Amino acid sequence: MRRLLIRPGAIGDCIVALPALQHLKTDYTEVWAPSPIVPLIRFADRVQRLPSAIDRLAIPGLEPPIALLGYLRTFDSVVSWYGTNQPAFRARIKELELPFEFFPALPQSSNGLHVVDFFLKHVGAPFGEAPRIDVKPVQNGSIVIHPFSGSPRKNWQMAKFRAVAEHLKGPVSWCAAPHEPLAGAVKIPDLYELACWLAGARAYVGNDAGITHLAAAVGTPVVAIFGPTDPGLWAPRGKRVRIVAGDLEKISPEEVLAAVESLLE
Numbered sequence: 001m002r003r004l005l006i007r008p009g010a011i012g013d014c015i016v017a018l019p020a021l022q023h024l025k026t027d028y029t030e031v032w033a034p035s036p037i038v039p040l041i042r043f044a045d046r047v048q049r050l051p052s053a054i055d056r057l058a059i060p061g062l063e064p065p066i067a068l069l070g071y072l073r074t075f076d077s078v079v080s081w082y083g084t085n086q087p088a089f090r091a092r093i094k095e096l097e098l099p100f101e102f103f104p105a106l107p108q109s110s111n112g113l114h115v116v117d118f119f120l121k122h123v124g125a126p127f128g129e130a131p132r133i134d135v136k137p138v139q140n141g142s143i144v145i146h147p148f149s150g151s152p153r154k155n156w157q158m159a160k161f162r163a164v165a166e167h168l169k170g171p172v173s174w175c176a177a178p179h180e181p182l183a184g185a186v187k188i189p190d191l192y193e194l195a196c197w198l199a200g201a202r203a204y205v206g207n208d209a210g211i212t213h214l215a216a217a218v219g220t221p222v223v224a225i226f227g228p229t230d231p232g233l234w235a236p237r238g239k240r241v242r243i244v245a246g247d248l249e250k251i252s253p254e255e256v257l258a259a260v261e262s263l264l265e
Contacts, residue, residue, distance in 0.1 A: 011210025039192035
């Protein structure tokens, strides 16, 4: 069977869906995902950037791109997290008689399910899996701190991160995305190369962020700091993951240091 998996979303959203995607692997599996995510998909036979032309399928009165339509018809199954909330897109897919099955891209409420299990449930897979990305670790021997996220409201105070760094035993490396302002930080644009570097760290400390999920997925000991989001739904999974949750204004450096030390014992 030839199967196409279409997975949009931010870094963390895609990583927590990996176990569900892997469960759907067939004789030939292709994945379409956002450009930054492409290097992280290791299980598929082919991975490519989600084509922008797919949007044209839902534009009324516009003929669908012939090449794209022909390629989609080569698949026996297309499982898509793209277009779920676009009635015009779904209607057009039905009209074109393409073999699509749609799943929600994100949970609207937790209902007691962790987000990984939310995706596993839809594809009929057992609960409890954790995202895993196979990498070749680049040993750096440091504790990595990434003090950013996709939303400022999820960020613990920079001063408290710096207080943690001052009291950690051993070298500390600061990490940031290319667009994030942090002098002296390690900035690795390619997510697979970043994953290899994170895999070689002694531990990782960060907010509720995609890079935190990435660190956990490569097996790095992780301390994740949660404020407004629900760790019961969004916490990274793994035996070497510690969650420090609460009012971000009230979480102390001492709490985070204790979590790091518990991982390094």
